[in-house]
Structures are given as structure tokens and as C-alpha cells.
Amino acid sequence: MRGGLPGLPTPHPLLHQLPSVYMDQPFTERxxxxxxxxxxxxxxxxxxxxxxxxxxxxxxxxxAWLAEWVAVEADPDRPVDRRRALVGGAVxxxxxxxxxxxxxxxxxxxxxxxxxxxxxxxxSWSDEPGSALPGSAGTWVRVRLRVADEAAVxxxxxxxxxxxxxxxxxxxxxxxxxVVASDGTGx
Numbered sequence: 001m002r003g004g005l006p007g008l009p010t011p012h013p014l015l016h017q018l019p020s021v022y023m024d025q026p027f028t029e030r031x032x033x034x035x036x037x038x039x040x041x042x043x044x045x046x047x048x049x050x051x052x053x054x055x056x057x058x059x060x061x062x063x064a065w066l067a068e069w070v071a072v073e074a075d076p077d078r079p080v081d082r083r084r085a086l087v088g089g090a091v092x093x094x095x096x097x098x099x100x101x102x103x104x105x106x107x108x109x110x111x112x113x114x115x116x117x118x119x120x121x122x123x124s125w126s127d128e129p130g131s132a133l134p135g136s137a138g139t140w141v142r143v144r145l146r147v148a149d150e151a152a153v154x155x156x157x158x159x160x161x162x163x164x165x166x167x168x169x170x171x172x173x174x175x176x177x178x179v180v181a182s183d184g185t186g187x
Contacts, residue, residue: 010040011047055087063087070094085109098169106167107143110159116144140173146181153178 014032015023022028051057055066063083067074070090074083086109093109096102100117107115119141122134143164147156157178168174 008037008040008044010036011043014039055084058084097167103141103143103167106163107145107160110163111145111156113145113147113156116146118142118144138173139171140175141168142175142177144177144179146179148181150180153180 013036015029015036018028018032045052052059052062053066055063058066060080063080064074064076067083067087067090070087071094072086072090074086076083078086089109093102093105096105100119104115104117107113120136120139124131124134141164143160145156145160147153157176160176160178164174164176
């Protein structure tokens, strides 16, 4: 929860909004300065609202709140620049969610590795009635990641399993394959 900062100056002092006849009144000055202290955080937040709602400039404590708005999980263990990129690109990624392109983008965002994706689906066009259907009968997706370090296999697999469960449509079976690249081409 965000709180006020003691001694925060108000951008719009209430005393200066009154006619000059009230400026010499000590009670009015004390009363309005107390209100200024209470209203200063509210007025400053409203003045900076566009910056608070932009993932590139939002304070870190509001970034998780913005992530909830766009339905992404901003893991606090990630560096703040990766969380900002995740929240900033969420709407564009939601447009392609459930597609091969969307799955590849989600895997790249989560792991930083370019995935190899195989799937059962296909499309074709034919002007002959009764032609064979493309793809296979069951729906499935296989994602393979090549990593350079064997120590990275287990944590990458866990993150990828969680991501696949969230990104792949519910009726589609999926398989995760994390392998150590023998030629050193993995990340």
C-alpha cells in the first residue's frame, strides 16, 4: 500500500486559492496547511497519473498492480526491466495467445531462448471435395529448448511447464523438451 511522505509539499496550496483578506488569519493558515498536508499526496498522484499507469515509468510497487490489470504474472524475482517489458507487451501478446507465434513469444519472454515448436495442426486448400485433411487427428504441441548449461535444464523445465499450462489451449496436449546443446548453440 502506498502512503504519504511527511513534509511533502503541496503543488496547489489551499491558502493561495482564497481571497487575500483571509491570508492574514493565523487560524485559517494553520487549518488549511493541515488540509494541504493531507491532500498533497492525492494531488501529486493525480498530477502524475499518466506516469503511474505507464509500465515504463510506473513505480515498482505499482508494477504488480498494472500486471494484474493486463492479466500477466510479474514475478518479483525477475529484474525490474524484464517485468516492465512483460507488462508493457502483454496486450500485444494476448492478441496472438494460443497461436504458434504467441507461444513462441511467451517462451522467449519467459526464458530468453528461441524455442523449436512442433504442432499437430495444419491448414490446406483444395478444390476437390473429399480431399485428405491436413495435420493429425489428436491435437498436441511440443516445445523444445536448447540450453548450453546442464545446470539450467531443471529450472528452465519447471518455468516452461508452468508457462505451457497457462498458454496452450486447454484441449491441446503439450510436451516440454529441454536439452543440452552439444554444439554450444544453446543460451
